[in-house]
Amino acid sequence: MTRILHFIDSLSAWFGKAFAWCIVILTFSTCYEVFVRYVLNAPTVWAFDMSVQMYGALFMMCGAYALSQDAHVRGDVLYRLLRKKTQAKIDFVLYILFLMPGAVALIYYGYGFAADSWFYKEVSWSSPARIQIYYFKTLIPIAGVLILLQGIAEAVRCLICIKTGEWPPRLHDVQETEAVLMKEQQELRDREKDNA
Secondary structure (H helix, E strand, O other): OHHHHHHHHHHHHHHHHHHHOHHHHHHHHHHHHHHHHHOOOOOOOOHHHHHHHHHHHHHHHOHHHHHHOOOOOOOOOOHHHOOHHHHHHHHHHHHHHHHHHHHHHHHHHHHHHHHHHHHHOOEOOOOOOOOEOHHHHOHHHHHHHHHHHHHHHHHHHHHHHHHHOOOOOOOOOOOOHHHHHHHHHHHHHHHHHHHO
């Protein structure tokens, strides 16, 4: 089971890391636009659309990656004080009631939006550049599939934790400083207990 969970995690990580490059494109295009607009007094017609599409692609395609790393924002003031089994029960209910139906809706309605957009060869109406956007609308159902797969993996993790009392291992990647410090503090406390 761990191999399947890690495969789904690695799939989410691959897409997340691939689309993280949108940040680089977004940064360079924004810097270019600022330079030509304010230094050369020659603004572009495409910069606004570029920034919206790059940020939208990044946001949509990195959601499953953030879920795989347990990095989504959570009001965990009380949550982290609960036993692991209780945390897993809460997470399981939330995944089933909210995440999975949301992901299915994203797939279903996103497919409709993307199909219509491809049929009409939709272009952006918000700027004079009129760039094609049907490629980017295709990311909506793809993101839904990735989030649904990762949600299933997270629900399975919850069931394993409910049964065993321990969270199954994750594929680890970059961690926030707070998480690293909390882990170090926990290890220090564990060593002090062992020495006492």
